[in-house]
Amino acid sequence: MATPNKNDGFEIGQDLEFQRKSWKVQRFGWLVMLLIVVAALLGLFGGGPLAHDDAGSKGSTLYVEYRRFQRYNSPAELRITVGPGAIRADSTARIWLDREWLTASEIKAIVPEPERSENIEDRTVYTFRVAPAAAGSLITFALWTRKIGRQRGRVGVDAGPSHRFSQFTYP
Amino acid sequence: MDSVLRAAAVYIFLLLVFRLAGNRSVAQITAFDFILLLIISEAIQQAIITDDYSVTNAFLVVTTLMGLDIMLSLWKQRSERFEKFLDGVPLALIENGKLFKDRMSMERVDANDILAAAREMQGLERLDQIKHAVVEASGGITIIPKKEK
Numbered sequence: 001m002a003t004p005n006k007n008d009g010f011e012i013g014q015d016l017e018f019q020r021k022s023w024k025v026q027r028f029g030w031l032v033m034l035l036i037v038v039a040a041l042l043g044l045f046g047g048g049p050l051a052h053d054d055a056g057s058k059g060s061t062l063y064v065e066y067r068r069f070q071r072y073n074s075p076a077e078l079r080i081t082v083g084p085g086a087i088r089a090d091s092t093a094r095i096w097l098d099r100e101w102l103t104a105s106e107i108k109a110i111v112p113e114p115e116r117s118e119n120i121e122d123r124t125v126y127t128f129r130v131a132p133a134a135a136g137s138l139i140t141f142a143l144w145t146r147k148i149g150r151q152r153g154r155v156g157v158d159a160g161p162s163h164r165f166s167q168f169t170y171p
Numbered sequence: 172m173d174s175v176l177r178a179a180a181v182y183i184f185l186l187l188v189f190r191l192a193g194n195r196s197v198a199q200i201t202a203f204d205f206i207l208l209l210i211i212s213e214a215i216q217q218a219i220i221t222d223d224y225s226v227t228n229a230f231l232v233v234t235t236l237m238g239l240d241i242m243l244s245l246w247k248q249r250s251e252r253f254e255k256f257l258d259g260v261p262l263a264l265i266e267n268g269k270l271f272k273d274r275m276s277m278e279r280v281d282a283n284d285i286l287a288a289a290r291e292m293q294g295l296e297r298l299d300q301i302k303h304a305v306v307e308a309s310g311g312i313t314i315i316p317k318k319e320k
Contacts, residue, residue, distance in 0.1 A: 014261055019259075
């Protein structure tokens with residue numbers, strides 16, 4: 001209760017105990033704000049060193065770079081590098097993505113464009129025309145996030161290796 | 172549904188941040204603070220509206236914000252404790268001519284701020300003419316002068 005401080009008839013709803021507590025909370029809040037900013041600079045909320053991750057090793061049949069942290073209703077990206085092992089005799093590479101994962105994002109563009117895409121069981125399989133290159137061939141999915149929360153994805157080469165990855169989309 | 176949740180989240184977030192910044196930060200508006208407020212509103216606006224530019228969305232957002240405001244004011248009427256949490260309490264920096272330096276530093280107010288308020292409101296010239304100086308819950312400084320003998 002704020003007891004009006006009645007010395008000398010001066011009525012003021014002063015509450016020194018509450019005031020001291022709120023100063024403490026205030027200083028603690030400032031610390032939290034500072035930590036949030038530092039975490040954001042590191043990429044904990046997307047778009048920084050912590051936000052990027054990869055699966056597989058560079059130069060192998062399948063190497064995937066994805067965003068560990070991303071934000072809702074914002075652009076995102078999935079980069080797939082296929083090595084010579086993924087390229088078939090007819091110079092195509094067949095890459096599949098988990099279809100459940102694909103519902104979490106809208107695909108804005110795929111570079112290069114696939115020759116065709118088809119649904120097989122719970123996967124969407126894309127067929128790309130790829131010339132064999134020692135350094136591997138990069139396929140980029142430009143995405144727009146459409147779901148909030150944890151998303152588990154899986155990407156693979158048809159009849160080849162696959163990688164699982166997990167992402168978190170902030171609201 | 173999204174519009175209501177977004178507006179409510181933004182309302183609560185801003186309430187929290189401005190409460191942490193302290194009452195003085197808001198009341199004492201310099202030209203730069205004014206610009207800061209404009210930038211904050213601009214940054215927040217995107218998050219509330221997102222990509223839904225419909226009139227319905229705008230109406231829902233405004234209704235939610237005003238509704239929350241009314242709700243909190245009703246709650247404040249009923250609970251003094253809650254009002255303190257939300258608005259803070261007044262704090263005397265000068266009581267009967269005695270200056271409380273520790274309170275001033277915690278509240279980030281210096282003697283110049285008090286003198287400025289004293290000049291503006293009472294036309295006072297010196298600290299020793301002030302009987303009481305109070306930082307109100309609203310963040311403004313009020314001055315009660317000593318009676319002329």
